[in-house]
Amino acid sequence: MKLRPKLSTPVLRKGLAVVAGLAATFAIAVALHASGAGAEIPRNSQHIPCPQPAALPAPPTWT
Structure with a gap:
């Protein structure tokens, strides 16, 4: 009967870095969207x- 191997520290650290990078990218996208940056479309009727x-x-x- 084999036990599941523990996650090594480098693998765990790399996984956390990836998650942190995705979270930062998402936060920047939300901030830019909220500020209206990059919206070149005029909002007139x-x-x-x-x-x-x-x-x-x-x-x-x-003919």
Whole structure:
């Protein structure tokens, strides 16, 4: 009957470092989202339509 080996300190430390890094990344993303940084979209209700391309010439008619 084998017992489960204990986690070694380096493995545990590496795992905690990964979790801490993910938590820090998530916290930075939440802070940036809350501050509105990087939002280049104007928040007005007026809609500006995109310019329409020039009308294409009529296709040639062969007689």
